[in-house]
Amino acid sequence: MSKPRVATASLAGCFGCHMSILDIDDRILQLIELVEFDKSPIDDYKGFTQRCAIGLIEGGCCNAENVHVLQDFRKNCDILIALGECAICGGIPAMRNTIPLRECLAEAYLDGPTVHNPSRRIPDDPEIPRLLNRVYPCHEVVKMDYYLQGCPPPADAIWAALTALLTNRPIQLPYELLKYD
Amino acid sequence: MSESFTLTIDGVEVTAQPGQSILQAADAAGVYIPRLCAHPELEAFGACRVCTVKVNGRPQAACTTPATKGMIVENDTPELNEHRRSLIEMLFVEGNHFCMFCERSGNCELQALAYRLGIDAPRHDYQYPARTLDGSHPEVFIDRNRCILCGRCVRASRDVDGKHVFDFVGRGKGKRIWIDAESRLADTPLEGEDKAVEVCPVGAILRKGAAYAAPIGRRLYDHDPIGADIEAKRVGAPAAKGGKS
Structure with missing residues (x-):
């Protein structure tokens, strides 16, 4: 039987959660015995090659591309895990959610004290993904199956969750592995 | 007697x-x-x-x-704990609780209750309300993003400090903690050592210059759940779980 495939993505995140995946240290050797990585920054696959058992999503959705990637993951993965605070509640990027988008862009590109922008133009190249009106947690865009809290989630929590799912056991984190920071 | x-x-x-x-x-x-x-x-x-x-x-x-x-x-009981979970979840989505940079994280009673009740994600949509922060006072700031309207500061300031610096204004969704000055916390008689500052269960009213004093792993609720100190008083109780460091 072929190994189950795991895909990962960083949406509006800082890659800290991916660092935490790598922080499982030498258990990553056990992990590659158990699974094959598909679309992921870890192996730099840009698209899905096959259907995946598990998708790990870091970050929420702040632009149209994030939404597209997340929907692609939902289509191609059996189980989606919201990895970390940003995927679960929007996190640091969601601090802009209390400020209208127009004001955010004006502060960043027109009125901020250190802005030098003689053209007075807010970047609008069609290649740049359009920003959403606010940052959306993943579960407000597609159905998410599991949530791993933390900023980033502890490597031990990621390891416990992955091995539980891969061996058909329920995810049960001890008290010290459920942390919101 | x-x-x-x-x-x-x-x-x-x-x-x-x-x-x-x-x-x-x-x-x-x-x-x-x-x-x-x-x-x-x-x-x-x-x-x-x-x-x-x-x-x-x-x-x-x-x-x-x-x-x-x-x-x-x-x-x-499972039923009551489920109600409690709902209440805590609603408090989380009603405010802007960014645990990752909050100075109270690890020592926060709201967060600790969520840990104890095993909340992995709120089931409601986040509201992201626009709330204000007042950093005008030299010793204390109030960040209403994190306020859960428990009223501890109101009672402590009125009954213990004898100052009545804080009270509720507004109703329903618009309810918030306000101060006994036109607009600035600095214009109130509040002092850094006041009970009203000490009793805040979350990071809404905090003393300045005291942030992140305990590293991760040595904060109040890192190893033992909230309430473990009370449960340890029970006759014949086993020692609190987890290693105190």
């Missing part, structure tokens, strides 16, 4: 003194009832309803209900 009497909490007989609330009697007996707005040094308020227990089958706030002889109290 009137005599002590007994009631049962989750089938265990507990001795109470006249004048004690259910919460106080439970605390003294080493039974933890989750709570947010109640504080041992402040008058009971009954705002958060997290301490709701069933008394002879009826839901009651344990902090405001006097203990009486022969009461049958249910506390640690």
Whole structure:
């Protein structure tokens, strides 16, 4: 039987959660015995090659591309895990959610004290993904199956969750592995 | 002096003194009832309803209900804990609780209750309300993004500090903590050592210059859940779980 495939993505995140995946240290050797990585920054696959058992999503959705990637993951993965605070509640990027988008862009590109922008133009190249009106947690865009809290989630929590799912056991984190920071 | 009497909490007989609330009697007996707005040094308020227990089958706030002889109290039941989980989740989505950079993280009672109740994600949509922060005071700031309207600062300032710096204004969704000055915290008689500052269960009212004093791993709720100190008082209780470092 072929190994189950795991895909990962960083949406509006800082890659800290991916660092935490790598922080499982030498258990990553056990992990590659158990699974094959598909679309992921870890192996730099840009698209899905096959259907995946598990998708790990870091970050929420702040632009149209994030939404597209997340929907692609939902289509191609059996189980989606919201990895970390940003995927679960929007996190640091969601601090802009209390400020209208127009004001955010004006502060960043027109009125901020250190802005030098003689053209007075807010970047609008069609290649740049359009920003959403606010940052959306993943579960407000597609159905998410599991949530791993933390900023980033502890490597031990990621390891416990992955091995539980891969061996058909329920995810049960001890008290010290459920942390919101 | 009137005599002590007994009631049962989750089938265990507990001795109470006249004048004690259910919460106080439970605390003294080493039974933890989750709570947010109640504080041992402040008058009971009954705002958060997290301490709701069933008394002879009826839901009651344990902090405001006097203990009486022969009461049958249910506390640690799946149904009540589910209600508590809902309350905590609603508090999380109603404010802007960014634990990852909050100075109170690890020592926060709201967060600790979420840990104890095992909340992995709120089931409601986040509201992202626009709230204000006042950093005008030299020793203290108030960040209303993190306020859960427990009213501890209101009671502490009025009853302990004798100043009445804080009080509620507005209703419903617009309710918030306001101050006894036109607009700036700096114009109030508040001082850094006031009880009103000390009792905030979350990171809404904090003393400046004291952030991140304890590293991760040595904060209040890193290893032992909130309430472990109360449960350790129970006769014959096993030692608190997890290593204290």
